[in-house]
Amino acid sequence: NFMLTQPHSVSESPGKTVTISCTRSSGSIASNYVQWYQQRPGSAPTTVIYEDNERPSGVPDRFSGSIDSSSNSASLTISGLKTEDEADYYCQSYDSSNLWVFGGGTKLTVL
Amino acid sequence: EVQLVESGGGLVQPGGSLRVSCAASRFTFSSYSMNWVRQAPGKGLEWVSYISTSSSNIYYADSVKGRFTISRDNAKNSLSLQMNSLRAEDTAVYYCVRYSYDQHLFDYWGQGILVTVSS
Numbered sequence: 001n002f003m004l005t006q007p008h009s010v011s012e013s014p015g016k017t018v019t020i021s022c023t024r025s026s027g028s029i030a031s032n033y034v035q036w037y038q039q040r041p042g043s044a045p046t047t048v049i050y051e052d053n054e055r056p057s058g059v060p061d062r063f064s065g066s067i068d069s070s071s072n073s074a075s076l077t078i079s080g081l082k083t084e085d086e087a088d089y090y091c092q093s094y095d096s097s098n099l100w101v102f103g104g105g106t107k108l109t110v111l
Numbered sequence: 112e113v114q115l116v117e118s119g120g121g122l123v124q125p126g127g128s129l130r131v132s133c134a135a136s137r138f139t140f141s142s143y144s145m146n147w148v149r150q151a152p153g154k155g156l157e158w159v160s161y162i163s164t165s166s167s168n169i170y171y172a173d174s175v176k177g178r179f180t181i182s183r184d185n186a187k188n189s190l191s192l193q194m195n196s197l198r199a200e201d202t203a204v205y206y207c208v209r210y211s212y213d214q215h216l217f218d219y220w221g222q223g224i225l226v227t228v229s230s
Contacts, residue, residue, distance in 0.1 A: 033215045037156070044206060044220035045156065051215055090156050094215070099170050100146070100158040 002026045004091050004103035011109040016081050020106045022091030023073040032094045034074040036065055039088045039105075048089075049076060078108075086110045113138045115207045115221035122227045127197050131224055133190040133207030138219075141185035144210040146217060147192050149203035157203075160192065161210070175201075197228045 003025040012018040022034065034052050037045035047056050049065035052074065062082075067074045074093075078085055091103040119131040133145075147159040160181040161170045169181055180193040190207055204223040211218040 035216045037217070039156075044222055045217075046220070047216055047218060054214070056218075092156075092217070099161065099172070100217075102148075102156040102158065105155040 001098050002095060002101065004093060004101055006089075006091060006103040006106045008104070009107040009109065011111055012081055014081050014083060014110055017077060017079040018081060018108065020076045020078075020089055020091075020108070021073050022075070022103050023071065024093065027095060028069065029067050029072045029074055029093075030069050034065065034067060035092045036063075036074075036076045037090045037092065039090065041087075045090065081110050083110050113209065113219040115209065115219060117205065117207050117221045117224035120205065120224035120226045122229065123197055124230050125198060125228055127228075128193070128195045129197060129226060130191060130193045131205050131226065132192075133221055135188045135190065135207075135209075138209075140183075140188040144212065145183060145190045146208045146210055147181065147190075148206045148208050148217065148220075149201075150206070150223070151200070151203040154203075159205070162190070194226070197226075199228050202226060202228045 005023045010018055036049040038048045039045040048059050048063045052067050053065040062079045064077045088105045088107050090105045094100050114136045116134045123129045144163050146161045149157050149159050159172050162181045162183050178196045183190045204225050206223045207221040208217045209219040
C-alpha cells in the first residue's frame with residue numbers, strides 16, 4: 001500500500017511562484033502517472049495537470065508539473081499567482097494494489 | 112460538454128441502505144470507464160469504486176468492499192452505487208466521475224450528491 005503526502009497548506013503573494021509537493025510513501029513515483037486536481041470551494045475538482053506534466057486544454061501555462069525520483073515526489077508549480085488560483089489542490093496516482101490514490105490535499109492561499 | 116448528474120442522496124440511519132445514481136449525457140457513455148469518488152465534509156478526496164465499460168472489471172476501496180455495489184446500464188447511460196450497512200464515516204459528497212484511460216485521469220466530474228448517515 002502507498003500513500004501520497006502533501007503539505008496541508010501553502011501561501012504566497014500574487015505574482016509570485018508556489019510549488020506544492022506530493023511524496024509517495026512506497027514504490028516509485030515514476031512507476032505510475034501523477035495527476036493534479038484543483039477544487040474551488042463548493043465546486044467539483046477539475047484537472048490542472050495529467051500524466052505528470054501535461055496540461056489539459058484551457059489550463060494556463062502558469063501551471064506545470066514534474067516528478068523527482070530522488071525524493072520520490074511530484075510537484076505542482078504555479079507561477080504568476082492570481083487570486084483566482086486560491087483553491088485546494090490534490091495529487092493522484094495509481095497502482096495495481098491500491099488502485100486510485102489521492103493525496104490529502106493542499107490549501108493554497110494567495111494573499 | 113459532458114454532463115454527469117447525480118441523484119438519490121439524502122439522510123439515512125446507520126446500518127441503512129441508499130442508492131445513488133448518475134445520469135450521463137453528451138458523450139458515448141458505453142465507451143468510458145466510470146468511478147465514484149467521495150469527499151467527507153471538510154476532508155479530502157477518496158476513490159470509492161470503478162467499473163469498466165462492459166462491467167467486466169469492478170474494483171472497490173477497502174473501506175467499502177462488501178458493503179457497496181457499483182453497476183451501470185449502458186442502454187440508459189446511467190451509473191449507480193448501492194450502499195448497504197452504512198456507517199457515519201460514509202457521510203460524504205459522492206461524485207460520479209468519468210475515467211480517461213488514454214490520459215490516465217478522472218477527466219469529468221459531476222456536481223456531487225450529499226449522503227448523510229446519522230441517527
